[in-house]
Amino acid sequence: MLDLVNDKVQDESRQGEAYAPFQLDPNQYQKRFYIESYGCQMNFADSEIVASILNQEGFGATRNLEEADLILINTCSIREKAELTVRKRLTEFRKLKRNKKGVLVGVLGCMAERLKAQLLEEEKLVDMVVGPDAYRALPGLIMEAETGQKAVNVLLSRDETYADISPVRLDSNGVSAYVSIMRGCNNMCSFCVVPFTRGRERSRDMNSIVSECRDLFEKGFREVTLLGQNVDSYYYTDEGNNAVNFAQLLNTVAGISPLLRVRFSTSHPKDITDEVLYVMAAHHNICKYIHLPVQSGSNRVLQLMNRTYTREWYKARVESIWKILPDCGISADIIAGFCTETEEDHQQTLEIMEFSKYDYSYMFFYSERPGTLAQRRFKDDVPEEVKKRRLAEIVQVQNRLSFESNLKDIGTTCEVLIEGDSRKTDKDWKGRNSRNKVVVFPKLDHDLKKGDYVTVKISECTQGTLLGHIVK
Ligand code: 5AD
Numbered sequence: 001m002l003d004l005v006n007d008k009v010q011d012e013s014r015q016g017e018a019y020a021p022f023q024l025d026p027n028q029y030q031k032r033f034y035i036e037s038y039g040c041q042m043n044f045a046d047s048e049i050v051a052s053i054l055n056q057e058g059f060g061a062t063r064n065l066e067e068a069d070l071i072l073i074n075t076c077s078i079r080e081k082a083e084l085t086v087r088k089r090l091t092e093f094r095k096l097k098r099n100k101k102g103v104l105v106g107v108l109g110c111m112a113e114r115l116k117a118q119l120l121e122e123e124k125l126v127d128m129v130v131g132p133d134a135y136r137a138l139p140g141l142i143m144e145a146e147t148g149q150k151a152v153n154v155l156l157s158r159d160e161t162y163a164d165i166s167p168v169r170l171d172s173n174g175v176s177a178y179v180s181i182m183r184g185c186n187n188m189c190s191f192c193v194v195p196f197t198r199g200r201e202r203s204r205d206m207n208s209i210v211s212e213c214r215d216l217f218e219k220g221f222r223e224v225t226l227l228g229q230n231v232d233s234y235y236y237t238d239e240g241n242n243a244v245n246f247a248q249l250l251n252t253v254a255g256i257s258p259l260l261r262v263r264f265s266t267s268h269p270k271d272i273t274d275e276v277l278y279v280m281a282a283h284h285n286i287c288k289y290i291h292l293p294v295q296s297g298s299n300r301v302l303q304l305m306n307r308t309y310t311r312e313w314y315k316a317r318v319e320s321i322w323k324i325l326p327d328c329g330i331s332a333d334i335i336a337g338f339c340t341e342t343e344e345d346h347q348q349t350l351e352i353m354e355f356s357k358y359d360y361s362y363m364f365f366y367s368e369r370p371g372t373l374a375q376r377r378f379k380d381d382v383p384e385e386v387k388k389r390r391l392a393e394i395v396q397v398q399n400r401l402s403f404e405s406n407l408k409d410i411g412t413t414c415e416v417l418i419e420g421d422s423r424k425t426d427k428d429w430k431g432r433n434s435r436n437k438v439v440v441f442p443k444l445d446h447d448l449k450k451g452d453y454v455t456v457k458i459s460e461c462t463q464g465t466l467l468g469h470i471v472k
């Protein structure tokens with residue numbers, strides 16, 4: 001559990017590590033690119049757009065760094081630690097670049113946006129710096145870099161959504177895929193660098209989202225996760241002036257097939273509507289799981305964070321979820337030790353965790369980010385050892401809540417979508433239930449495959465996994 005601290009990784013199969021693409025048809029391409037992604041799911045989805053653009057340019061993906069003509073690193077700036085990890089990786093690429101002439105190294109994503117041309121100065125062997133809205137410019141930037149010039153494009157856009165680009169699925173299990181529905185963020189949470197690195201919020205054309213999801217289903221995928229920094233504020237107006245909100249989008253995607261599971265992330269407590277909850281209730285295939293970051297349980301801290309809700313409001317949203325969706329799992333993001341946080345504020349965070357009975361949380365200690373409202377306005381005054389102690393207490397409460405939630409499932413049955421072999425043995429399948437809990441069970445003689453749905457009876461659990469056996 002502790003490896004989750006300070007490293008937001010939402011998919012356990014990708015936990016703690018960057019991923020690299022599978023090999024495409026080796027004869028199809030003249031050149032090879034290698035890409036590593038860090039940070040949020042959005043970055044992983046963006047790397048699939050980059051892969052699509054590069055395929056068009058004659059670059060095939062490789063997992064083998066040594067074979068690459070182009071090395072890309074899609075970066076995250078959310079906490080200092082994320083940036084330090086990328087810097088360390090860049091020094092490793094540096095050695096490769098020295099040994100192989102002509103290899104280009106490019107920094108993509110949030111760090112590119114935050115540091116801009118400065119990154120070329122600091123990391124001498126970086127050839128390209130490309131912000132999250134500039135991926136269409138990659139072919140031109142590569143040409144520029146090939147001539148020995150440093151290539152930079154960090155322009156943010158008000159309307160880029162890459163709607164027409166069909167992502168190339170990288171390192172996919174062939175069952176679950178991310179589908180980006182919007183970009184950027186208009187909230188100004190005072191701790192957060194995202195509005196500065198990913199720009200203004202914009203929603204993607206609903207038709208392109210629905211056709212991407214349908215296409216995935218036809219290719220055999222059985223689960224889509226609709227991604228945005230704040231999905232509840234999705235709002236798209238088409239040429240005929242017809243407006244679509246998130247509830248309507250969700251309803252349409254769920255209508256593609258009852259066999260296509262639909263998930264989404266992230267919801268904002270100030271924006272999630274009962275309309276969304278009712279759409280979830282109406283469709284069996286919309287997973288009963290909501291990621292609802294709380295950040296803090298103290299009204300005073302929430303106000304400093306500019307979260308624009310109170311603890312009472314948050315609790316009322318949780319109660320609505322339970323009323324409309326009695327079996328819905330809830331998870332959260334929590335920050336320990338934000339500016340001025342007192343022991344009493346911290347206790348209120350522990351209290352709201354107990355109230356909300358989170359299945360799971362992503363827990364961090366506050367890391368001041370340059371340029372954010374908090375950095376400009378407040379002093380980062382909670383000592384590091386206090387932040388770490390509070391974080392450890394938060395982690396401890398969450399570990400108990402996760403275990404208690406899993407214990408409750410013993411003896412029940414649930415529908416599981418098979419995602420592949422369990423991590424430990426190829427004699428067991430691993431999948432998730434609607435509530436996003438990982439379920440592991442023996443394959444036995446059943447004739448099943450990835451992408452199949454099975455009913456599993458839960459007989460045991462650990463803090464992170466349910467264990468059971470197939471009943472149907
Ligand atoms: N320090 C610590 N955690 C942060 N997050 C965002 N910015 C910071 C920061 N400066 C966390 C929030 C957010 C998640 C994606 O990362 O909890 O929801």
Ligand code: SF4
Binds near residue numbers: 187188192
């Ligand atoms: Fe950052 Fe807040 Fe936007 Fe999330 S909602 S990306 S925490 S500014």
